[in-house]
Amino acid sequence: MPDRISIGRLALVGVGLIGSSFALALRRAGAVGTVVGSDRSREHLDNALALGIIDQSAESAQEAVRDADLVFVAVPVCSICDVVGQVSAGLKTGSIVTDGGSVKAGITETCSRLMPAGSSFIGGHPIAGTEHSGPAAAFASLFDSRRCILTPLPDADPAAVTTVTRLWQAAGARVSCMEPHHHDRIFAEISHLPHMAAYALVHAVGTADVEGENVLSYTAGGFRDFTRIASSDPAMWRDIAIMNRPSLLKSIDGFSGSLADLRQRIEQEDGPGLEAFFTIAKQFRDGIA
Amino acid sequence: MPDRISIGRLALVGVGLIGSSFALALRRAGAVGTVVGSDRSREHLDNALALGIIDQSAESAQEAVRDADLVFVAVPVCSICDVVGQVSAGLKTGSIVTDGGSVKAGITETCSRLMPAGSSFIGGHPIAGTEHSGPAAAFASLFDSRRCILTPLPDADPAAVTTVTRLWQAAGARVSCMEPHHHDRIFAEISHLPHMAAYALVHAVGTADVEGENVLSYTAGGFRDFTRIASSDPAMWRDIAIMNRPSLLKSIDGFSGSLADLRQRIEQEDGPGLEAFFTIAKQFRDGIA
Numbered sequence: 243m244p245d246r247i248s249i250g251r252l253a254l255v256g257v258g259l260i261g262s263s264f265a266l267a268l269r270r271a272g273a274v275g276t277v278v279g280s281d282r283s284r285e286h287l288d289n290a291l292a293l294g295i296i297d298q299s300a301e302s303a304q305e306a307v308r309d310a311d312l313v314f315v316a317v318p319v320c321s322i323c324d325v326v327g328q329v330s331a332g333l334k335t336g337s338i339v340t341d342g343g344s345v346k347a348g349i350t351e352t353c354s355r356l357m358p359a360g361s362s363f364i365g366g367h368p369i370a371g372t373e374h375s376g377p378a379a380a381f382a383s384l385f386d387s388r389r390c391i392l393t394p395l396p397d398a399d400p401a402a403v404t405t406v407t408r409l410w411q412a413a414g415a416r417v418s419c420m421e422p423h424h425h426d427r428i429f430a431e432i433s434h435l436p437h438m439a440a441y442a443l444v445h446a447v448g449t450a451d452v453e454g455e456n457v458l459s460y461t462a463g464g465f466r467d468f469t470r471i472a473s474s475d476p477a478m479w480r481d482i483a484i485m486n487r488p489s490l491l492k493s494i495d496g497f498s499g500s501l502a503d504l505r506q507r508i509e510q511e512d513g514p515g516l517e518a519f520f521t522i523a524k525q526f527r528d529g530i531a
Numbered sequence: 532m533p534d535r536i537s538i539g540r541l542a543l544v545g546v547g548l549i550g551s552s553f554a555l556a557l558r559r560a561g562a563v564g565t566v567v568g569s570d571r572s573r574e575h576l577d578n579a580l581a582l583g584i585i586d587q588s589a590e591s592a593q594e595a596v597r598d599a600d601l602v603f604v605a606v607p608v609c610s611i612c613d614v615v616g617q618v619s620a621g622l623k624t625g626s627i628v629t630d631g632g633s634v635k636a637g638i639t640e641t642c643s644r645l646m647p648a649g650s651s652f653i654g655g656h657p658i659a660g661t662e663h664s665g666p667a668a669a670f671a672s673l674f675d676s677r678r679c680i681l682t683p684l685p686d687a688d689p690a691a692v693t694t695v696t697r698l699w700q701a702a703g704a705r706v707s708c709m710e711p712h713h714h715d716r717i718f719a720e721i722s723h724l725p726h727m728a729a730y731a732l733v734h735a736v737g738t739a740d741v742e743g744e745n746v747l748s749y750t751a752g753g754f755r756d757f758t759r760i761a762s763s764d765p766a767m768w769r770d771i772a773i774m775n776r777p778s779l780l781k782s783i784d785g786f787s788g789s790l791a792d793l794r795q796r797i798e799q800e801d802g803p804g805l806e807a808f809f810t811i812a813k814q815f816r817d818g819i820a
Contacts (some may be wrong), residue, residue: 369751389751427741432750436732436757438793441812443728446789448815450782452716458819461721462658462678465819468725468760471753472816476809483797483805493739494794498787500735504727505783508772516772520765523730526737527761530747530754 247273247408253310254279255303255325257290260342260368261316262380265295267413270382280306290377303329312338312409319343320481326353326363335360338402342368344429345485346393346422354395362402365393365422367429368415373473386414393422423489430489435497437479438490440472536562536697542599543568544592544614546579549631549657550605551669554584556702559671569595579666592618601627601698608632609770615642615652624649627691631657633718634774635682635711643684651691654682654711656718657704662762675703682711712778719778724786726768727779729761 252268254261257279268274279296280303281287290296300306307313307329315325322341333339339361343349350365357363370388372379390410394403407417420428447465450457483490507515541557543550546568557563568585569592570576579585589595596602596618604614611630622628628650632638639654646652659677661668679699683692696706709717736754739746772779796804 389749424742424744428744428746428749431736431739431741431746432754435736436754438797439728439732439790440757441809442789442793443725443786444812444816445793445808446782446786447720447724448812449789450720450785452720453713455713455717457717457720458815460678460717461819464760465721465725467756468729469816471757472809472812474809474813476806476813479809480802480805484800484802487797487800491794491798493735494790494797496739497732497735498790498794500731500738501728501783501787501790504731504734505780505787508727508776508783509780511773511776513769513773516769517765519734520730520761520763520768523733523737523761524763524765526747527733527758530750 247405247412248275249273249311249405249409250275251310251312252277253300253306253313254290254296254316255281255306255313255329256316257281257286257296257377258316259371259375259377259379259384261314262290262293262295262377263370263382263384264314264316264342264368264413266380266382267385268409271412271414273409273412278306278310286377293377293380295377295380304332307332307334307337309334310337312340312405315339315341318478318481319345319349319485322349323352323356326356330356330358330361333358333361337361338405339363340366340392340406342366344433345482346391346425348485350393350395350422354398362399364398364402364406366406366410367391367393367425368410370415383414385410388415390415390417391425392417392419393425394419395422426486426489427492430486430493431496434482434486434490435493437471437474438483438494439497440469441479444469444472536560536694536701537564538562538600538694538698539564540599540601541566542589542595542602543579543585543605544570544595544602544618545605546570546575546585546666547605548660548664548666548668548673550603551579551582551584551666552659552671552673553603553605553631553657553702555669555671556674557698560701562698562701567595567599575666582666582669584666584669593621596621596623596626598623599626601629601694604628604630607767607770608634608638608774611638612641612645615645619645619647619650622647622650626650627694628652629655629681629695631655633722634771635680635714637774639682639684639711643687651688653687653691653695655695655699656680656682656714657699659704672703674699677704679704679706680714681706681708682714683708684711715775715778716781719775719782720785723771723775723779724782726760726763727772727783728786729758730768733758733761 569589642652
């Protein structure tokens with residue numbers, strides 16, 4: 243049984259839902275000493291302080307990371323590399339930087355290169371969230387039994403990987419490691435592609451011209467469930483789509499191919515072919531239920 | 532206030548979830564005298580009798596419709612025309628035939644032509660269902676506050692339209708009338724297309740080759756919600772896809788166009804264009820929430 247994991251000083255760059263929930267989860271586990279936070283939003287920062295999520299608020303990311311043992315960069319995915327570039331010169335020797343971005347290849351490579359000697363970047367992706375945002379929506383059990391995928395480069399310090407692994411485990415998550423490009427291909431398929439499909443579907447149905455009628459007024463529960471993810475934050479998905487562009491284009495092409503295959507079976511009134519197509523899909527779907 | 536609607540003798544051709552629930556809903560409303568049922572499944576027929584859903588079981592559809600005031604054809608969508616063709620010669624003068632199929636143009640035209648003088652066919656589509664099937668899954672409130680769309684031809688007997696409308700209202704539904712092709716275009720968009728998209732997506736993701744790994748093992752709640760409808764009955768969706776082929780092909784083409792538009796914006800790293808696309812879709816989606 244290893245000693246209980248604990249770090250002295252945690253810097254949260256970004257005190258939104260993910261960053262704040264990580265701090266609360268570590269507090270619950272007794273795994274953190276002092277938490278200092280920074281955020282571009284003064285209101286979020288004040289709330290995080292008032293709610294006891296952070297012990298100290300910093301005026302900048304640079305100030306927040308000073309003397310920190312672990313830096314958790316929990317900002318929008320397209321800003322992570324910028325933030326790490328801004329703070330890297332001020333990192334304490336021996337410190338570890340990790341993030342919570344849902345795209346990993348570019349971030350892991352860029353941020354790993356930005357590390358000064360003696361500091362490590364270990365990319366991470368906790369698979370958790372709610373439809374809410376900000377520190378007031380944070381809670382300590384957000385990551386309980388959820389996956390967190392770490393994407394260390396092959397030359398990453400094994401001790402740093404172990405520390406980040408044990409911290410996420412202390413936060414309740416099930417941790418696994420994955421090569422960053424592999425991560426991006428998998429999440430292009432199971433997360434980014436479904437979002438693109440939902441957005442495109444709602445766009446198509448919303449603009450469909452059926453004798454001038456608003457087709458959406460006829461939608462029922464099934465359509466609502468199917469398209470719920472098209473209510474997600476457009477700016478966040480803009481960033482994810484651009485950052486995971488190569489993998490996502492592959493996934494979209496695979497989906498377009500499947501859709502074209504299905505379209506052809508419908509056009510040819512290929513009953514057995516349609517039933518086979520639907521049955522294979524149903525088996526895949528039932529296999530994950 | 533009109534007199535309370537009531538019919539003497541209802542024939543259910545098909546005592547599955549929809550047919551049996553319709554009978555129970557009319558019983559609850561005191562709107563039906565005797566219910567006679569037929570079904571290709573002996574087990575379903577016995578269950579419907581044992582559960583008091585029907586008062587009498589018939590050996591065939593022809594036997595069931597004898598002396599019936601209303602015939603409800605609640606069989607798979609591709610069998611409706613066949614059933615109506617088998618029973619039309621034995622219909623009582625003044626009787627009305629209706630159905631519960633989710634595709635309406637072909638059925639309404641064919642079945643209306645099959646009616647003998649003095650009988651009317653009024654096509655219907657109750658927008659209700661559960662993931663279960665058979666008479667043992669039926670319940671009286673299935674249609675409460677759900678839409679039921681009737682698709683009478685322009686020359687349909689207005690009195691027959693009124694009777695079917697008032698029976699569905701007695702069963703709890705909100706009834707509206709629609710031209711059958713218009714119905715099929717609308718449901719191609721809001722129901723049939725989403726099912727095709729879900730099947731194609733699960734098919735694509737399930738067969739995606741990401742270094743030989745089973746991508747589906749990483750799916751979380753979002754993917755499961757989005758793809759739930761890909762667990763629907765393959766044989767039913769085979770029939771719907773073929774029967775609503777012209778409208779569905781149009782809908783698929785509209786969706787493919789939206790997807791191609793989105794793909795291009797991703798490929799070109801068009802941040803403002805992506806955000807605009809997602810924002811429009813989100814507004815459509817939030818508008819129906």
